[in-house]
Amino acid sequence: IGEIQRFLRDDGSVKVSRSLKEAGNKIRKKKDELTKKYGRSPTINEIADNLGLSREEIVHAEEAAKTPQSIHETVFE
Amino acid sequence: MKNEMYLEIMSISENESFARVAVGAFISQLDPTMEELTEIKTVVSEAVTNSVIHGYQNEPSHKIAITCILHEEEIELIIADKGIGIENINEARQPLYTSKPELERSGMGFTIIENFMDSVEVVSSKEKGTTMHMKKILTSKKSKVAYK
Amino acid sequence: MKNEMYLEIMSISENESFARVAVGAFISQLDPTMEELTEIKTVVSEAVTNSVIHGYQNEPSHKIAITCILHEEEIELIIADKGIGIENINEARQPLYTSKPELERSGMGFTIIENFMDSVEVVSSKEKGTTMHMKKILTSKKSKVAYK
Ligand SMILES: Nc1ncnc2c1ncn2[C@@H]1O[C@H](COP(=O)(O)OP(=O)(O)O)[C@@H](O)[C@H]1O
Ligand SMILES: Nc1ncnc2c1ncn2[C@@H]1O[C@H](COP(=O)(O)OP(=O)(O)O)[C@@H](O)[C@H]1O
Numbered sequence: 001i002g003e004i005q006r007f008l009r010d011d012g013s014v015k016v017s018r019s020l021k022e023a024g025n026k027i028r029k030k031k032d033e034l035t036k037k038y039g040r041s042p043t044i045n046e047i048a049d050n051l052g053l054s055r056e057e058i059v060h061a062e063e064a065a066k067t068p069q070s071i072h073e074t075v076f077e
Numbered sequence: 078m079k080n081e082m083y084l085e086i087m088s089i090s091e092n093e094s095f096a097r098v099a100v101g102a103f104i105s106q107l108d109p110t111m112e113e114l115t116e117i118k119t120v121v122s123e124a125v126t127n128s129v130i131h132g133y134q135n136e137p138s139h140k141i142a143i144t145c146i147l148h149e150e151e152i153e154l155i156i157a158d159k160g161i162g163i164e165n166i167n168e169a170r171q172p173l174y175t176s177k178p179e180l181e182r183s184g185m186g187f188t189i190i191e192n193f194m195d196s197v198e199v200v201s202s203k204e205k206g207t208t209m210h211m212k213k214i215l216t217s218k219k220s221k222v223a224y225k
Numbered sequence: 226m227k228n229e230m231y232l233e234i235m236s237i238s239e240n241e242s243f244a245r246v247a248v249g250a251f252i253s254q255l256d257p258t259m260e261e262l263t264e265i266k267t268v269v270s271e272a273v274t275n276s277v278i279h280g281y282q283n284e285p286s287h288k289i290a291i292t293c294i295l296h297e298e299e300i301e302l303i304i305a306d307k308g309i310g311i312e313n314i315n316e317a318r319q320p321l322y323t324s325k326p327e328l329e330r331s332g333m334g335f336t337i338i339e340n341f342m343d344s345v346e347v348v349s350s351k352e353k354g355t356t357m358h359m360k361k362i363l364t365s366k367k368s369k370v371a372y373k
C-alpha cells in the first residue's frame with residue numbers, strides 16, 4: 001500500500017480532499033507549536049513561511065481539514 | 078495598499094465552506110493571526126448560513142453577495158442577500174432570539190458576529206433582503222505597526 | 226449538483242495568488258485530483274496575469290471578472306477584463322508569441338492554457354477587452370462514473 005500511495009502522490013492523481021487534509025494536519029501542528037513558542041496566536045505568514053505554502057493555500061488546506069469532503073472519505077478513512 | 082473583492086455565490090450550504098476560504102484567503106494579504114482568521118471565517122459562516130436558511134428559506138438558486146475591502150489595518154465585510162428580510166432587527170439581534178427554534182446553536186448568530194467584529198450594521202427590509210455591513214480592526218496589525 | 230460563482234478582483238499582481246486559491250477552493254467541491262487542481266490553478270494564474278500586465282498594462286485599479294461553473298464532470302471558467310484587447314488573436318495564441326519580450330516564460334501563456342483545458346475560446350476587441358472562455362473535463366470524475 002505504501003508503494004501505491006507513493007505512486008499516486010507522484011503522478012498527482014491523489015485526490016484533493018486527501019492531500020489538503022494532510023496539509024491541514026501539518027498546519028494544525030505548526031500552529032500549536034508556534035503558539036507555544038511565541039505565547040500568542042501566530043500570524044498566517046509565520047505559518048506559511050514555516051511550511052513553504054502560500055498564505056492563501058494555508059487557508060484552503062485548513063478548511064479542508066475540518067470538513068469531510070466526500071462520503072467516501074468519511075467511510076473509508 | 079487597499080484591495081477589494083466582490084464575490085457572488087449561490088444559496089446552497091456547500092458554499093458556506095467556500096465562502097470561508099474565499100474571504101479567509103483574501104484577508105490573508107493583511108497577515109492576520111490564525112485566531113483573527115478563525116474569527117472572520119466564523120462570521121462569514123454565520124452570515125452566509127443566515128442568508129441561506131432564513132433569507133432564502135433554503136431555496137438553492139438565489140445569490141449571496143460578499144464584498145471584502147482591505148484597509149491598512151481594518152477589514153470591511155459586506156454580506157447581502159435579496160431574501161425575505163427581517164421585520165424587527167432589534168429583536169433579531171437579541172441573544173437567543175430565533176425564528177427557527179428547531180435549529181442547532183439557535184439564536185446566537187448575531188451575537189457571535191457582534192462579538193468578533195468591531196462594528197456591525199444590519200440593513201434589512203421585508204421582501205427586499207438583508208445586508209450586513211461589518212468591520213474588524215486587526216489588532217495584530219496595530220501592535221505590529223506600533224513596533225516599528 | 227450544478228454550482229456557480231462570480232468573482233471580481235482588482236488588477237494587482239497580489240491577487241493572482243488569491244484568484245488561484247478561490248477558483249481552486251470552488252472546484253474542490255468536485256474533489257478533483259491534485260494534478261487537475263494544479264492545472265486549473267496554473268490556468269487561472271496565466272489568464273489573470275495576462276489581464277494584469279497586458280490587458281491593463283499594470284494599472285492597478287481595474288477589474289478582472291472570474292466566473293466558474295461546475296457541471297457534473299466539467300468545469301467552465303470565464304476570465305474577462307475590459308483592457309486594451311488583442312488585435313490579432315491567432316497571432317497571440319501562437320507558442321512563443323509575446324508583445325512583451327522582456328518578460329519571463331515569454332509567449333507560453335496561451336499554450337499552457339490550451340494544454341491544460343479541453344476548450345479555449347478567446348473573444349477580444351481593441352479597447353473593449355478580452356474574455357477567455359474555457360472548459361475542462363475532469364477525467365478523474367469520468368472514470369469514477371464509469372466504475373459504477
Ligand atoms: N439574512 C437574513 N434574512 C432573514 N432573516 C434573518 C437573516 N439573518 C438573521 N435573520 C433573522 O434573525 C434571527 C436571528 O439570527 P441568528 O442570531 O443568526 O440566530 P439563528 O440563525 O440561530 O436563528 C433569525 O432567526 C432570523 O429570523
Ligand atoms: N488579457 C489580455 N489583454 C491583452 N492582450 C493579451 C491578453 N492576454 C494575452 N494577450 C496578448 O497575447 C500575447 C501572448 O500571451 P501569452 O501567450 O500569455 O504570452 P505572454 O504573456 O508571455 O506575452 C501577449 O503578449 C499579449 O500581447
Ligand SMILES: [Mg+2]
Nearest residue numbers: 123127186187
Ligand atoms: Mg444564524
Ligand SMILES: [Mg+2]
Nearest residue numbers: 271275334335
Ligand atoms: Mg501570459
